[in-house]
Amino acid sequence: MQIRFGTDGWRGVIARDFTFDNVRRVAAAVAGFLEETGRAGQGVAVGFDRRFLSREFAAEAAGVLAARGIRVWVAAEPVPTPVVSWAVRRLGLGGGVVITASHNPPEWNGVKFKEHLGCAARTATSARLEELLAGVPETVACLGPTEARRRGLWAALDVWDEYRQALWEFVDRDRIRRAGLAVGVDAMHGCAAPWLLRLLDEAGCRVEALRADDNPGFGGVPPEPLEEHLAGLAARVREAGLAVGLANDGDADRIGAVDERGHYFSTQRIFAVILHHLLETKGLRGRVVRSASGTVMADLMARRRGLGVVETPIGFKFIGEVLLEPGTLIGGEESGGIGIPAFGPERDGLLNALLLVEIVAGRGHGIRRALDEVFRDTGYFAYRRVDLPLAPGRAPAVRANLEALAKPADLAGRRVLRVSRTDGLRFEREDDSWLLVRPSGTEPKLRLYAEARSREDVTALLEAGRRLVEGVLESAPPAPAPSGP
CATH class of the missing domain: 3.40.120.10 (Alpha-D-Glucose-1,6-Bisphosphate, subunit A, domain 3)
Structure with a gap:
């Protein structure tokens, strides 16, 4: 399978996508990234959350890093992701690995990589990790904790105080x-x-x-x-x-x-x-x-x-x-x-x-x-988000149609002063209220966000947003049918 890093690491369903073999491969890519950036000698913090098998997945990731000669500081108990990020920066480490799927449902797990600055993996870093993954073999060397400790490559991560x-x-x-x-x-x-x-x-x-x-x-x-x-x-x-x-x-x-x-x-x-x-x-x-x-x-x-x-x-x-x-x-x-x-x-x-x-x-x-x-x-502001269903595979066409959409003169009775295209379309009105329309990057949904100076105006903005995207959805071609028998 092809492993992709999303907005904050890689996530997959346990046993189907998120397997020990794939976690080892991701850890090997992390090791390669640290080696080519000259930070392997600084070591890596490894943490995990309370999800099913997270402790065991963390041990596998740490073992792969140790097998490459990278010293690992491994948490003994579940640890919050921000604590691992903080520890990377405080201890001057080359990076951090956290086994977590954050807020996803329980059948999911994931890997987050934290850079040496104590921040989430930046866009260029995630892209490079994906490139390195393409060259990782199916079988990856991994040391057990006992052997890694014997070689002086495994230490406890304890930064509570x-x-x-x-x-x-x-x-x-x-x-x-x-x-x-x-x-x-x-x-x-x-x-x-x-x-x-x-x-x-x-x-x-x-x-x-x-x-x-x-x-x-x-x-x-x-x-x-x-x-x-x-x-x-x-x-x-x-x-x-x-x-x-x-x-x-x-x-x-x-x-x-x-x-x-x-x-x-x-x-x-x-x-x-x-x-x-x-x-x-x-x-x-x-x-x-x-x-x-x-x-x-x-x-x-x-x-x-x-x-x-x-x-x-x-x-x-x-x-x-x-x-x-x-x-x-x-x-x-x-x-x-x-x-x-x-x-x-x-x-x-x-x-x-x-x-x-x-x-x-x-x-x-x-x-x-x-x-x-x-x-x-x-001044007062109210806010609400509405998610509209979007057929799988249609997001690229819908996004393209949104980019081509002209600025409306008004929305829900107020002038639209400007449109931001940073991510989707954010229509900003004359009273500082706004409507954002964008396809989700993680789910088959079209999201409408609205913030306005009354709850009633939020509702009116969202309804105006629904009408605005009707044409966008209708003109987007359907997703191509799966090929093969």
Whole structure:
């Protein structure tokens, strides 16, 4: 099979695509990349999540690297992806490998590669790994842990003390402790559980934990902190009168939240609240980066302060490339990944969870009230996304038709001022509201995103978007029929 690296590594269905043989081949490509870039001698951090056989897959990947003479630092227990990224940078390693499928359903697993800078694999790096994979033989040499240790090529990855110290240097633990907050945490059976629970305990919080146990099936729910997956957390916040509810995806690089009223708090609003906190409370300044589907509230806050705004294609690797540039304050995506270069050039769901708690502690009220402060800065905004079914194989034709689409004079009764083609078509209207239309890069769906100054206008924008794409879908040729008998 042909292994492809998507927006953040390679993923496949366990036993069908994601096999020990294929994991060895990917590890061999990583070894080749490190050798040709001169970083093999720096070593590699290897981590894994709580998915089925992740520990064993990690051992195989580490064994392949060790067989090439590359020293590996291997986690003994499931570890959040951002911790591995942080460790790569802190320890000066050549890279990091994490066995995880992030928020995918339980039958999936994957491999993420982290570059020596502590960031997700950049576009050129992913492309080179795919090229190297083409030359990897079916059979790849692999050392067992015992032999690798005997040769001095296998060590334990244990950065808890240093990582937590770095977090508390960025987040005000004493302020949180003085507030004495009651916090809900829905770990969604992911590997954030022991890490975030311990950090909140250190900060003096009373924690109500949900789905914190190790369950490779994730209770039948993909570990993605979407509104439809967080009903239990929302109910617990309401019943127990908690100050905030926090959730992470399976490998803890994304953040989700429930406000003090027990209502889902969208990832667009999380990004806006954290950005406002960095600007107004911490006094930080710098360029603001968001994906094509990111909130316009970030643009408005940045521009009011004379700060630059960068729009990237969807996929955190594109944001990560800008985070590496000097003068960048923050980068965020609609799916809940937020990176802050002052801490590291990688999205970190643990850091962002603690920042939300710091926001609540410092203001004496919940994140809903913190959002009101943002609205005083930007005006009110609501947001919603709708996914339309798209026949498999039709995405390229639909994308081509979208690129040829002319700018409409107006949408839902307001003038369209400009169209961004960074990723799909983002129609920006005169009141700062917007509609984005783009085929998904991972699923057979056409996505419509809308942010506007009222919920009613969001609905109107989405309906206008449906009408706009009707012609695009109708004129796209059907996918070619499979060849062969």
